[in-house]
Amino acid sequence: MIRFKNVTFDYTALSGRDQRALDNISFSIRPNELVAIAGSAGSGKTTLVQLINGLLRPSLGTVELDSEMLDTSQALEKALRKVGLVFQFPESQFFEDTIGKEIAFGPGNRGWSDAKIRKSVDLSLKRVGFNKSDIKDRSPFQLSGGEKRRIAIASTLAMQTDILILDEPTVGLDRRSATAVEEIIVNEHARGALVIFVTHDMDLIVRLARRVLVLNAGNLVFDGVPRQLFNDAQMLDDTGLEVPPTMQILESLRLGGRKLPANCFCLDDLACFLDQRSNEEIITRE
Amino acid sequence: MIKVNNVTAAYPGNVSNFSLKGISFDFKPGERLALMGCNGSGKTTLIHAILGLMPLKLGTITVDDYKVGPHENLFEVRRRVGLMFQNPDNQMVATTVERELAFGLENLAVPPEEMFYRVNAALDRFNLRAYATKEPHLLSGGERQRLALAAIWVMHPRYLILDEPTSLLDPGNKREVLRLLDEEMGGRSMGIMLITQLPDEVVDCDRVLILHDGKLVFDGPPDIVFKNRQQLVDFGIDIPTKMKIEQMLDGYSDPF
Ligand SMILES: Nc1ncnc2c1ncn2[C@@H]1O[C@H](COP(=O)(O)OP(=O)(O)OP(=O)(O)O)[C@@H](O)[C@H]1O
Ligand SMILES: Nc1ncnc2c1ncn2[C@@H]1O[C@H](COP(=O)(O)OP(=O)(O)O)[C@@H](O)[C@H]1O
Ligand SMILES: [Mg+2]
Ligand SMILES: [Mg+2]
Numbered sequence: 001m002i003r004f005k006n007v008t009f010d011y012t013a014l015s016g017r018d019q020r021a022l023d024n025i026s027f028s029i030r031p032n033e034l035v036a037i038a039g040s041a042g043s044g045k046t047t048l049v050q051l052i053n054g055l056l057r058p059s060l061g062t063v064e065l066d067s068e069m070l071d072t073s074q075a076l077e078k079a080l081r082k083v084g085l086v087f088q089f090p091e092s093q094f095f096e097d098t099i100g101k102e103i104a105f106g107p108g109n110r111g112w113s114d115a116k117i118r119k120s121v122d123l124s125l126k127r128v129g130f131n132k133s134d135i136k137d138r139s140p141f142q143l144s145g146g147e148k149r150r151i152a153i154a155s156t157l158a159m160q161t162d163i164l165i166l167d168e169p170t171v172g173l174d175r176r177s178a179t180a181v182e183e184i185i186v187n188e189h190a191r192g193a194l195v196i197f198v199t200h201d202m203d204l205i206v207r208l209a210r211r212v213l214v215l216n217a218g219n220l221v222f223d224g225v226p227r228q229l230f231n232d233a234q235m236l237d238d239t240g241l242e243v244p245p246t247m248q249i250l251e252s253l254r255l256g257g258r259k260l261p262a263n264c265f266c267l268d269d270l271a272c273f274l275d276q277r278s279n280e281e282i283i284t285r286e
Numbered sequence: 287m288i289k290v291n292n293v294t295a296a297y298p299g300n301v302s303n304f305s306l307k308g309i310s311f312d313f314k315p316g317e318r319l320a321l322m323g324c325n326g327s328g329k330t331t332l333i334h335a336i337l338g339l340m341p342l343k344l345g346t347i348t349v350d351d352y353k354v355g356p357h358e359n360l361f362e363v364r365r366r367v368g369l370m371f372q373n374p375d376n377q378m379v380a381t382t383v384e385r386e387l388a389f390g391l392e393n394l395a396v397p398p399e400e401m402f403y404r405v406n407a408a409l410d411r412f413n414l415r416a417y418a419t420k421e422p423h424l425l426s427g428g429e430r431q432r433l434a435l436a437a438i439w440v441m442h443p444r445y446l447i448l449d450e451p452t453s454l455l456d457p458g459n460k461r462e463v464l465r466l467l468d469e470e471m472g473g474r475s476m477g478i479m480l481i482t483q484l485p486d487e488v489v490d491c492d493r494v495l496i497l498h499d500g501k502l503v504f505d506g507p508p509d510i511v512f513k514n515r516q517q518l519v520d521f522g523i524d525i526p527t528k529m530k531i532e533q534m535l536d537g538y539s540d541p542f
Contacts, residue, residue, distance in 0.1 A: 011424070019424075038456075039456065040428070040456040040458060040459060041426055041427070041428020041429050041431070041432070041454065041455055041456055041459055042425070042426040042428060042429045043456075046426060046427065088427050088454070089373065089375065089427065091373070139299070142297065142299050142300065143326075144325050144326045144329075144330060145325070145330065145372045145373065145449075145450070146324075146325030146326065146483075147325050147326050150325070168427070168454065171450075171453045171454060172325075172372065172450055172453050172483060173325060173483065174323075174324035174325050174483055174522040174523065175324075175483070175519075175522055175523060175524040176324065176522045177324075177325055177522075178483075200454070200455065200456050200457060200460070202457065240456045240457065240458030240459065241456060241457055241458070242457035242458070242461075245486055245527040246527060246531065249527055249528050249531050250531070253531075253535075258540055259540040259541060260535075260540075267527070267530060267531070267534070270531065270534060271534065274534060274535075274538055277538070277541075
């Protein structure tokens, strides 16, 4: 359970300059919810998720994790254990000289047995699509951009936290790896974890999330079901967001005169619609 | 023209694995290329090679007839080819956004009035005016990406190589950046090479190049390359949403 009560965050204290990144935000997320966070560049998404694991502390207001305020060093310590956060820039979380050690670090900190750690490392690598174990001896710094991101995700997964937060996890991933990350999000949620992902991919939001929070210039301006967001043209316009690509293309086909439904948000919706139509046709023919 | 001829290369720390294997293609000013391929296929390595940042085992690269090498023609090559890095942090050097924009121009010895004019134009075009005196590393990821692009744009390169330039941008900013690139194409006959994982972004390119395991496996117009759907899936590449929808609607007729 995550609860934000009137949270404001200013970067003033750190940089000596005035920068309000979040302005009086309140919401709560129940255990085992699957929530997306969207908003234009600089709207405050990264700041918000870093407040959840205690990396940043609110300037005003309070953040609670499982009804405990994040304001004592013990509570912050606990938060770091409960919340697994995959950073927007994967390099910023690496510090070991081999991938094996990098991924084992978090589990090691939890005092797990060597056998359990090894198992968790191997499983996490598999889940991000690395099937050969020789990758473990390579340096996490000497990888391609997408490979780095997958290692960052694996090292967070390995800790099996109750809360999993991913800051733009599919950026730069090829189709196969992006699909693997989608499966991770779905499976972690099915395992019972609370999962939050930040993304600019509207298709991903409509397919995976049950709830989406939209930030705009530090304000929480939308909290609801993705389909409701994508039916709100004004809201999308105000926040720099768009409807998912499937909707855009169907819209342009409709403008070209084709009779296609307006409520297909993703390809699965379209496939459903086409199935239904062909069933109806069979029935009328019979 | 940039000519890449039979290029083979390996990283010093990974010599048993060639990251590029016998790659050849041409890239002309005014052309718009897309470079795609799964993670680790060699895209970043290839463009680093074009800038002389990666030693070649075999083959040659020339930029407007200047041979590219670790210590050869560096000035001539960098003056012509602007590279926006995959991680914007790898290209930030200055203490404010304004100075970041001026930095490259100082290196090219652009006169001060011209420099002032170009920096101001970039602040406006890339929507960075509000951050002019801010420190680059204090910007959000997407803001840094916009700055990185602006910092290359001000240098007026003949070839602009962009390593996933919109990956951290929201749809509105993404559309705006792609529109700006289109405008530039018309105005300055700049060559643009766009690296991306998003097939929807490349439908308007002249050619799509696809790398797989260090080899160039496709080079052709998007509507032809994307016809090879099954092979592309094996290379870890998706096809544009538009083509997927056209395929789904194939055989479907509208109700009357
Ligand atoms: N600094 C390095 N040292 C050793 N090997 C490297 C280094 N950087 C990349 N590699 C390896 O070289 C190969 C090609 O990497 P490259 O960065 O060119 O891939 P890419 O196509 O840009 O991938 P991505 O889509 O993930 O950015 C990969 O196998 C990668 O692991
Ligand atoms: N360390 C920092 N110091 C000062 N300002 C910052 C810092 N990090 C981010 N900001 C500013 O705070 C705002 C929100 O940033 P961020 O949460 O990173 O946005 P997002 O993740 O939505 O792109 C932006 O305007 C950004 O420039
Ligand atoms: Mg961010
Ligand atoms: Mg790359």
